[in-house]
Amino acid sequence: MDSPRLSDRQLQAFQQVMECGSVSGAARRLFIAQPGVTRLLKQLEHDLGFTLFERRRGRLVATPEARLFYREQLRVWSGLETLRATARRIREREVGGLRISAMPLLGMTFLPDVLAAFAPQHEEARIELATFRSEQVLEDVVTQRAELGFAMLGGGDERVESEAFCLESVCLLPGDHPLAARDRLTLEDLHDQPLICYEPRDPTRQSLDRLLAAAGVRPRRHLQVSLALQAARLVAQGAGITVIDPLSARIFADKGLTIRPFTAELNDTFYLLTPREQPLSCLAQAFIGEFRTHFSATLRGTEPPGS
Template sequence: MDRREMTIFTTVMRLGSVTAAATALDMAQPSVSKAIALMEHRLGFPLFERIRGRLIPTAQAALVLEEALRIEDELARFDRYLDDVRHLRAGQLRVAATPALALNLLPLAAAMFRRDLPDFGLALDMHLNHEIAGLVERGQYDLGLAVIPTADEREELTVVRRGRIVGVLPTAHPLAAQVAIRWEEIDPAELIYITTDARLVMLLAAGIPDFLNRQQSATETNRYSIAVHLVRQGMGATLVDEFTMIGAAAEGLAVRPFEPELKVSLVMALGARRIARKAVERFVASIHSVLDAERPW
């Protein structure tokens, strides 16, 4: 008994006659009668007794009906699930990002994604820069976002946007009045060093000969968010990638391009789950919209 035959059988059982079933199914009455006869022939037992022109269900038909209704419910649920998948209303998108991106950029992108796909699940986690590609490769996440030196771009990572290192200063700082800032203009004693990612530290060291010669009294932290909050408290200035400042509260802060230009890239690692591919595309489109709308300086 295939799905079409099951529908015919359950409709006849529910409505009590071939005529009523044919009308409900938009079929010709002889077609319904023929379908029932073919089912009975293949099954090897009668589903109905013909008594004075009426179909009376047999005991076997009552047993078949119970299972057929259960299967119909499961098939209807499966059809709804396929429709949900088709329209991205089922499943969950799992995103990993660096702490700075997870705290600032991702919530803005997630809000756009949620408005577009309100029924699609979303999991957002933060991990260190060097961990993210491996987590995606192992299938723990569908999408991973990290910031790397542009010179470190590689084939398995997709570039979302290229940017640069910027300086973050209190708005009252003398350098905040400039269009850009240079290393020789920064007092080393007031620089807040960020040690969270060796690749970005080496990028700064390569572009700034004296960068690693920090004073003993220097302030250090392994979190961009802490460094930015320290700047807001007037404790000095810091150097971060521009993507860190997307979505960050700008009150009390001035963000200026750092010269010479030190290039960084916002990159993404993509997982292999096909079910999440369209959702990934929507989320990445949301990221692009945020980047287009927000500019840290």
């Protein structure tokens, strides 16, 4: 049997009857007469080659085949909506829109600062910044829900283009802590210190744990957090010390806290992700340039131009 010829109008009539439970209700929704709906259903049944509805005690009852076909129709139409949304995003991007998906490390503080400097130069552009875990950021870029992504993942993913940025970790301490007198801190300095740490699956936590174990260093760990800002906040309250990225640490530089370089190499790397098959818009390229300027200035401990 040849593949059925299905028209949008037939499928719309079928969907409305399934949802309303009657031809009359479907006719009202479609703004056509009831005989028109009945005709569309009969055409669809003919094209499909099986019965969709049976009349029992004056009511239309969907057959098992109709229910199965309806579920598949909803799945396909949901995919079409996703496709239409993708087309809208591409169209909006071409006329000056930019969506950025970022992990909390950058999305909570650093990227808003970059946007504050960037947005006045592009007042006509619509720019969105969303914050998710790295796994979702990668998915957003792969599916092109976002044109730019910042994540701890994706460096070796063939579905995206990636650029690596390295962060040298620092120690954040209360201003009156005895270790604040030192120019830089080592692994050994953490021994028996109240260390505020990240979750066990965090890459920075894992790297630090391996180095501490190899050196035989045992800090006191009774507080565990998910985000760098949480750790920094606890340090500000005198709850301990933490190993943190310099982007988050800089926010607390004027809060009476001390920032010291940390000699251990934790290989903290995040990635700027872009879609592999989609050329970057001019707006995205301009934002990347602004990001690089701010990132370099922050690592040098200076203010970016125009700040």
